[in-house]
Amino acid sequence: MSKEKPFPEYRRKLGPGWWLSNSHFTRYMIREWTSFFVALFSLIYIYEISLFASGAKDSALALMRNPGIIAFNIVALPFTLYHAFTWFYLIGKVQPIKLGKTTSKPWQALLVNIVLLLIISYAVIQILVLR
Amino acid sequence: MSQDIATIRVTRYRPEKDGKPFFQDYKVPYRKDMVVLDALNYIKANLDGTLTYRWSCRMGVCGSCGANVDGVPKLTCASFLHEFKGRTIKVEPLTHFSVIKDLVVNMDDFMHKLVEIKPWIIKEKESPPEEGEYRQSAEELERYAQFSSCINCMLCYSACPVYGLNEKFLGPAAIALAYRYIEDSRDEGKDVRFPIVHELEGVWECTLVGECSVVCPKGVDPMLAIQKTKILGATNALKSLVMPRGGK
Amino acid sequence: MIIGGGAAGLRAAIAAAELDPKLDVAIVSKVYPMRSHTVSAEGGMAAVLRTDYDNFDLHAYDTIKGSDFLADQDAVEFFVKEAPKESIRLEHWGCPFSRDPDGRISVRAFGGMSVKRTLFATDKIGFHLLHTLFQTSLKFENIHRYDEWFTTSILVDNGRVDGVTAIDIRSGELASFLAKAVVIATGGCGRIYQFTTNGWIKTGDGMAMAYRAGVPLKDMEMVQYHPTLLPNTGILITEAARGEGGHLLNKDGERFLKKYVPNKMELGPRDILSRAEMTEIKEGRAFEGPYGSYVHLDLTHLGAGTIEAKLPFVKELAERYLGIDPVHEMIPVRPGQHYMMGGVHTDIHGYTGLPGLYAAGEMACVSMNGANRLGSNSLTECLVFGAEAGIGAAQYAARQGSPNFGNPVQGLALEEEKRIYDRVLKSERGEKISTIRAEMQKTMEEHVGIYRDENSLKQACGLIGDLKQRMKNAVVEDKDRVYNTDLVSALELDFMLDVAETIAYAALARKESRGAHARTDYPKRDDAQFLKHLVVYETETVPRIDTMPVSITRWKPEARVY
Structure with missing residues (x-):
């Protein structure tokens, strides 16, 4: 039995803006982006703790006072909170x-x-x- | 009973005539208890016999009549016209599938994936019927019951952007069904099914969008099944790391 | 080769594939098998599993009494013995049956059954049974599927079946399948009626094809009306709702069944309950609504716990389609077409008498349902006789040489191709398919309904004859080849008209009332003249009616009182 298709089927591809079509998808995408901030914050944090651990308390405090780091922390806070919120929201279900x-x-x-x-x-x- | 007029905007694609799909509008009189499928049937019987779509049971259990209604994957037999009062109702074929004609999509891919996950009880030896049923407690039944309610309507695939971006992804329904058998106390096929669902395009492809569970018309939670399978897989891997010989 | 992917077809395919792993089994189905209408069965499936209080004789007697003594008793005895084995097999294959605390499959009460023997999976047994069978069938490498292929005719050469012709709906091309043996299991034909529980696909295809191939249809006048359908849509509210303790009430709030079936009440057989509702309606004790008269199904006293645990689908359907919560409100219901007791004549092994052709399920008439089927017997019937037909066909195939695609089979296939593409598809001037279909449904509803009489049946025969003539010029609007549902509908309607005609003629010929067949002009059962099956043969003109004896083994006909 031949299974060739005499006429073409129409294939659709997801466009780059697919995640804007549905508010669930948009929220999902924002959650995915927050990972970037969470990861970066975690790296800096681990580095700071390692400075504490190795006894370089002053350089650790200096790093924490760095305006760049403070600015980053301010920006990262809402993203991290959002990430934490989605995490706890999902964990209860999963x-x-x-x-x-x-x-x-x-x-x-x-x-x-x-x-x-x-x-x-x-x-x-x-x-x-x-x- | 009062009759209102609904405008139904349906995707038409006739491969023998059209290079690509277009929308066609139909005016359908409706009553409060009419669903989108009733409107399609009205069009087919009275306005345009060429309109093409699948349907059968019109009671939400055969899984034939899925379509994107107003952009959301739904069973057309369970979407009421009055909910869209005053608006044009857009009815499009399910997304992420290629379109054969009008609202009819090609679901070969799922049919292959269904076989891949071996959706049957795997047992070393099936006991003869004379020995009676395998006993199963209500709790054991409860562990997999909801996942056995999948009607293969494909709404979850249509809702899943991961599947849309990577067609090789096993997908919500197939994984939910695999999990249904993994959790069935009568089944002994975990070792066979595990590698399949944990393959590169299996559960780990899922990034927790969660839309599959939102659109499921039967209250199945495929996202949960996927995450549970991940956890089962991870604990299994850990166990075999700690006890390489036969820790089960 | 199996035509039909529902319970009976899948069970036949598995039986044949298991029997002989070298045998190639094909399932040809016009829908993906998991869409088959078995999916809509709700209440349960009957089998004697509780031998502490139940036994085969009791199940057989209940079935035979339910059938108003028209069932073939040898078939019933075979059925009740095989039923437990088939149910256990289904359980072994994974069907998620509801369980008792000790882990055994639960059983519930059902209409016409004298004890609890109906196995269930909440109120979605059909869905679970179908998916279990379908998913199990995927295990067999020698089962090949042709999904969305519409079978149009059975190829018969030299008194034996050589295969079928079928349209690949997706491409629109007709192909011939050569097969040593064919099992047809295409289910019922509820769509010839206006108000039915049956899905869109239930168009009697297999009945009509077998009839055209010269096989008689048996007990066609026996059409079952289910007492509890939602008035607007015809959606079925399962008998399990009454099995679990639901009540039927008229507009005075009275459990009216005490006047009709005082001992059984809501658990009386479907034919009697449907007529009881009609009497209440006729005598003005029913409610009036936009979709006609109805009575109430009251589940409110069962409590939320029972309804959610045992009848979740009833709740879902009532809430979704009526906006009614059955925990607190009554469900409006009225009777409507549900099932065909009649169908293609077969023996106990599913053999139709035409070498190579077997049949099972609703479309077959073994006959174990006689004049009225008991609820929950039909799914088990699909398994028991599906398996029998599959095995019978496989054994027959093993004895046969391969059929040749020479003449006259090739000629028959070409003739079929001409019929479909040159006549049905090309017709330009005539009526719409939907017009003729609507008239047929109206005719059957009005003239061949719950109550029948000579005049109205004669009218029905005439009207359907006219519709058959008009059908010859009916227009298929969609002229394309690819996925032409309009063409499929036309071919289905052509089948339905043949089946409708056999029902009308058989109903006219049975001048008595028995089971589901209620003649107002002959209100009594007449064993002297009609304790026999009516069989219908196709002829050049009108259907020819003949009779066959009823097999009576141990249960002599008696008055049917509940």
Whole structure:
């Protein structure tokens, strides 16, 4: 049985502006872009902590006072917050927590995640900064 | 019962006549309880017998009648005309698929992907029917039940930009179905299915757009299935790293 | 070669493929198999799994009594014995049945069944069954699919089947398939009626093709009306809604069934319930709405828990299509066409009597449903007799040499090509397909409905004869080849008219009331004259009616009281 197509099918391609067609897609794209700021911020942050760890406390503080770094932090803050928001929004849906036979609802999982975040943050501050 | 007039703007593509698609407008009288599919049927019966689309059950379960209604992938049998009151209703073929004619798209790709994920119970040996059913608890059923509700209507593919940009992506429905079998307590085929869903164009291609789960007309959450498969895969990889010999 | 990708067709394909891995099995279907109308079945499938309180004889008796004693009892006995095995196979293949706390498949009550024996997967058994079968069929490398191919005729040469002709809908080209054996499983023909639960694709194609190939259609006058359809759309509200405890109420809020089936109430058989609703309507105790009269289906006392766990699809349909929440509001319902008890005559193994041709599912008439089918028997029927037909065809094929594409088969194929492309497609001056279709549906609805009589049936026979003449000049508006649904609709309508005619003629010939066939001019069952099957043969002029005996093994006909 021949399967050749006597007439062409019409193929459509996504244009460069596809993510503007639907507000969900636009929000998704913004979330993807925030990753850039989150990554850059994380790198700078790790570098600062490593300076602290190696005892170069002054150069670490100098770096933190650098106007360029402050400006970057101001810009990165909303992006990071947005990223964190989407992360916590998704995590409750993607990884519900199982306790015995009941499965958590998204908001319950979200709550557990936030509580965990606070505990871990406190521990990190205790161990690394306030020791 | 009062009758209003809806303007339906339908994509026409007739490969024997047209080089590319165009829109055609039809005026359809409608009542409150009429859906977009009823309008298409009205057009076909009364205005233009050449209009071409798929449909059958008109109760949201056969999965034939998907189209982009006002830019959103929907079952035309479940989209009511009155919701668009006063506006022209645009009905286009599902996106990311090539168009055979008018609203009819080519779904060969999904049919191949469906076979790829081996959507059947894999068992070393099927027990004879005389021995009775395999027992399954309500909780075990619950683990995969929603993913077995996929009607293969292709709305999730139409909504997925990842699939739009890379046709090789296994896609929401196929992965949801793979996960449905992976989570089925009767199935023993995880080792066979894992490599398939974790391939380069499998679950890791998904970047959590989440639109698949928004458009699904049957309440299936393919995004969840994909992320769960990722987690299963990651824990499995970790386990085999820690216990290279037979940690399961 | 299997025509049809629903429950019976897929089950036949799997049976044939399993029996002989060297055999090439083709499934030719006008839609992708998972679109087949099996998908819409809701309530469940019957099989004796609970042997602590149930047994084969009880299932057989319920089925035979339900059939108003027109069922062939040897077929029913075979069916009830095979039913549990087939259900367990389906479970093994992955069907997500609802479960009891101990992990066994749950069972629910259903109309006409004296105990709980209907297996279910919430209220979407048809959907799950179809997808399970389809996905399981993908496992077999010797099953080849021809999706969206529309079969137009069965090629018969020298008294045996040599294959079929089919249109590849996508390209619009007609091709001949040569096959050693053919199983037809194309389902029912509800679309000959105006108000039906059946999907658009249910156009009796296989019934008409077999009829044209000389095989008789049996019990065609037996058309089942389901008592609970949504009044505007004909969408089915499953019998499981009553199985789970739902009530039917008239406008006085009275459970009117106590006057008709006092012992069974809402779990009475469908034919009696549909007529009860019609009587309530006729006697002014029904509601009046924009789509005619209706009664209420009350589920409010079941509670949100039961409705969401066991009837989620009912809730979804009522909410989406009527804006009604069945947890708090009543669902308006009225009776409408649902199922064909009749169909292509076959024996217990799906064999039609024409060498090489087998049939199964709704389009076949074994006959295990007689004059009225019990709800939830039909899906199991598709599995049991689908498997039988698949095995029968495979065994027959193994004994046969390959057919030749010489004359006269080639001539038949050319003739078919001329019929479709030179006559049906080219016709320029005539009526629209949709006009003739609407008139046929109106005729069947008005004259061959729940209640029938001599005058109106005679009118129907005449009207359908006229429509057949008008069909010869009907115009297909779409002249293209690629994906021409207008052409397919014309060929389907041509099939439907043949089937409609057999129903009208058979209904005229059965001068008694039995099961779903209710004659106002002959209101009583007449075992002396009509305890037999009517079979319809095609002739050059009007259909010829003949009879066949009913097989009675152990259950003598008795009054049918519920």
